[in-house]
Structures are given as structure tokens and as C-alpha cells.
Amino acid sequence: MEHTPAATTGQLHAVLVLAGSAGGIGAHVRSLAQGLSAHGLDVTVCGPAETDELYGFSATGARFHPVEITPTPGPRTDAAAVGELRRAFARATLVHAHGLRAALLSDLALRTARAGTPLVVTSHQANLATGVERRLLRLMERRVARAADLVLGVSSDLVARARTLGAADARLSPVAAPPLPLPLPEGRREAARAALLGPKDAPDRPIVLAVGRLVPQKNFHLLFDAASGWRGKDEPLVLVAGDGPERELLRARITSEKLPVRLLGQRSDIPDLLAAADVVVISSRWEARSLVAQEALRAGVPLVATAVGGLPELVGDAAVLVPPGDRSALSEAVSGLLADPVGRADLAAAGPPQASTWPDEAATVAQVLSVYDELTTQNGH
Structure with a gap:
């Protein structure tokens, strides 16, 4: 579905970007899209078409803008993805990217389309690669950490790593615990x-x-x-x-x-x-x-x-x-x-x-809303 402008003048328009659904990222983005939409934000989700099929972002109250972000870099595929992201970001108040690939391409798109738009990056995964691949990923991580206005780590070690890589602001933002399962019948x-x-x-x-x-x-x-x-x-x-x-x-x-x-x-x-x-x-x-x-x-x-x-x-x-x-x-x-x-x-x-000590979906959405308000206020939106 193609991106369309925000419906209400002055309404905060958040664009959530993901490259795939590994590690529960898709479920987390769906939860955010639904919660943010329920709070009156205009929300667009950008990601590969199959993520909408898996998680139903279009049914959350958000728009879905297909962007084929591949798992590994490629000149043609990345150029096409950046072009689509530019279109999706045209009226964005804030961009929130989930994962390294989504964050890298979002930063490239913002540099040419919406300079000055706040970029929030949620770090979901550690760098477990070895050898040359590990060094390349570390360079990419450093670029993302320094480009983001705020890095949210889903665990404390990811927050510490973002700070080590040069993030100006890195904070803990745990992913909501899943809903309680129904009690199993006796026997x-x-x-x-x-x-x-x-x-x-x-x-x-x-x-x-x-x-x-x-x-x-x-x-x-x-x-x-x-x-x-x-x-x-x-x-x-x-x-x-x-x-x-x-x-x-x-x-x-x-x-x-x-x-x-x-x-x-x-x-x-x-x-x-x-x-x-x-x-x-x-x-x-x-x-x-x-x-x-x-x-x-x-x-x-x-x-x-x-x-x-x-x-x-x-x-x-x-x-x-x-x-x-x-x-x-x-x-x-x-x-x-x-x-x-x-x-x-x-x-x-x-x-x-x-x-019972873990944050639920409502608490997670409330924290993200607070972050969005802080960043958009600082940037005069």
C-alpha cells in the first residue's frame, strides 16, 4: 500500500521500519503500531511485504508501505529500498527503525529526504558474527549509533554497547511481555x-x-x-x-x-x-x-x-x-x-x-510515546 499524508494537521506521524521479523521484532512492531494508533498517532509501518502477511500491520490502524529491505546489502536492492523509504518519510514527524539493516537504510533516506527528522533506533540483537563479518557489522553499528538521536536497547548489554559505539543517547526499553496464555484445562x-x-x-x-x-x-x-x-x-x-x-x-x-x-x-x-x-x-x-x-x-x-x-x-x-x-x-x-x-x-x-515485574504492552507503548514527545518537542515539531 502506498503512503498517504497524515489525515490531521499537527498530528504526529511516526514511521516504523523493520527489515524482517526475526527475534520477535515483527510482533513488537505490531504491538507498537496498534498502541500508537490507539493513542491518536498517524502510523506507517515500512517493511518487506511478507511481514505484513505475517503480522497484519494493516489491521492495527496503521498504514503499511512495502519496502523490500533484504537481509544482506546489495547496491540495487538497497537503492530501491532507500527510494521507497524517502517516499514513506515525506511527511514523517519521526522515524523509528528496528534492527541494524532498517536503521542503516532509514538514515540514508533521511539524509536526502527529511534532514532534521528525529531517528530512533531500537537495538534488538547483539553482533555474534566472527572475523571480517564481525568487523564490518561493527562499523555499521557505529554509524547507526552515532546517526540516531536515540538508541533504545531491549536489554542492558545492548544499551551499554550502543554507548561504547558512540551513541549520544542510549536507554533501556524492554520489549513487552507476551499476553498471558489461557489456563490449561485440568489433566x-x-x-x-x-x-x-x-x-x-x-x-x-x-x-x-x-x-x-x-x-x-x-x-x-x-x-x-x-x-x-x-x-x-x-x-x-x-x-x-x-x-x-x-x-x-x-x-x-x-x-x-x-x-x-x-x-x-x-x-x-x-x-x-x-x-x-x-x-x-x-x-x-x-x-x-x-x-x-x-x-x-x-x-x-x-x-x-x-x-x-x-x-x-x-x-x-x-x-x-x-x-x-x-x-x-x-x-x-x-x-x-x-x-x-x-x-x-x-x-x-x-x-x-x-x-509480574515485566512491562506489559501498555507500559511499553507509554514509554515510546514519552520518547517521541521528548524528541519532537526538541526538534520543534
Whole structure:
């Protein structure tokens, strides 16, 4: 849909830009678009056409302006994207870009179309690349940090990184916790477990659950390393829900090492999987505000996670944290919890109170509105 001018004279027109939906970015932008529109802002969302199909930005009260921002740079594709962004920014009061690629192209478009328009950038991801790619990404991050009027980091480590890279103003702005799931009917745990356990499994066989895209960041290899040590009559069944480029590599490990792991593929029944699980594990190299961590704590399922990124501030004392990359620590933490019903019950009870401290969608939108008001007032809009 093509951009059209703001309907009301003096109405703040915010343009939200995203390159894709990875890491929950799409869900966050949809939440902002809906909340900001409900507060009377004129909102346009710019991003690849498939993001509107996935998240329904057009149904939030915002306009959707398709801009094909590719995952990697390309002279022709980037020039076309910048041209489309210029059109979308023609009457913008403020631009809010989400992620590095969206921010880079938004800055280029603003320099030639709307110089002086405030640029807010939300940083959602750490730079986990290596070698030359890491150095190139760092250069891009530095440019974005210095170009933005304000960088919002979804976790404290991202805020600190933005300041190190030269951001004039960087602040914490956590992404809203997802809505509470409906309570599961009585007896759902037993039914969920029965659907997951095999015919040769004991009915009380422990279930360890991991959820996420099968990509290097999630470091499922660390979980597999830990699982190789869980042998004997109480060996847990490890279930991994998700799909991604490492699927065949992980499947090969399961077969060759005879690991007690099953890949479930992409699932839409995460509440049922949580109901069946005795422990949830996050083995990632980095996370900001992990969705599965939030879901586990809200559902009262014990969580073991690596102490990376924003996870420690997210879970507080309501989870067991282990050093990243430490196979022995992860293995011992999980096996220790499985052998300790009292410890599991304590963690289960601690989850919902910790979850109640997280900002909801209304609080997140209110913070963003306050930021917009501050920046547009400074710029005389």
C-alpha cells in the first residue's frame, strides 16, 4: 500500500521500519503500531511485504508501505529500498527503525529526504558474527549509533554497547511481555505427556524442553553435549521445538551419538509442550528477552538458562543460570533439578511473581510515546 499524508494537521506521524521479523521484532512492531494508533498517532509501518502477511500491520490502524529491505546489502536492492523509504518519510514527524539493516537504510533516506527528522533506533540483537563479518557489522553499528538521536536497547548489554559505539543517547526499553496464555484445562499435563512420550517410555520419564530456531545463536550443540551425559534409568527425554538451517546437522548428531533427543519441528502448541515439561533449557550464546524464558516463568515451569545478554535481568532469581558454553554446569544444573522435586517446585512458584515485574504492552507503548514527545518537542515539531 502506498503512503498517504497524515489525515490531521499537527498530528504526529511516526514511521516504523523493520527489515524482517526475526527475534520477535515483527510482533513488537505490531504491538507498537496498534498502541500508537490507539493513542491518536498517524502510523506507517515500512517493511518487506511478507511481514505484513505475517503480522497484519494493516489491521492495527496503521498504514503499511512495502519496502523490500533484504537481509544482506546489495547496491540495487538497497537503492530501491532507500527510494521507497524517502517516499514513506515525506511527511514523517519521526522515524523509528528496528534492527541494524532498517536503521542503516532509514538514515540514508533521511539524509536526502527529511534532514532534521528525529531517528530512533531500537537495538534488538547483539553482533555474534566472527572475523571480517564481525568487523564490518561493527562499523555499521557505529554509524547507526552515532546517526540516531536515540538508541533504545531491549536489554542492558545492548544499551551499554550502543554507548561504547558512540551513541549520544542510549536507554533501556524492554520489549513487552507476551499476553498471558489461557489456563490449561485440568489433566492437560497428563494428556500432553502421553502425546509426546513413546510406547516404550515410562509414564514418569522426565521431559526436558528447548524451544527456538535451529541456528548457531541458540547453541543447541551445548544442550546435546549435556544430554550425552544423561544416561541410566532416569535418562530424560529432550524435546526441541523449532526449525532452521541447523536441522540436518543436529539430526545427524542425534543419530550418530544415539542421543535421547527428538526434534519436533515448528510447533504452534507451546503451552501444551510447557505443560508436559519438567524443565525448560535455554543454551544460547546470547538472548535479549527470550520469549520461551518468559513463557516458562509465566507457566511456572522450572528454567535453566545460560547467563547471557538480558537473561539475568529478565529472570532474576526465578531460574538457574549457568555460564555460557559450560557443558558440565548445564548438565549438572538440569540433572540436579530433575532429582530435586522441592527445588523444581520452588522455581515453579517463583516464576509468575518474577513475570509480574515485566512491562506489559501498555507500559511499553507509554514509554515510546514519552520518547517521541521528548524528541519532537526538541526538534520543534
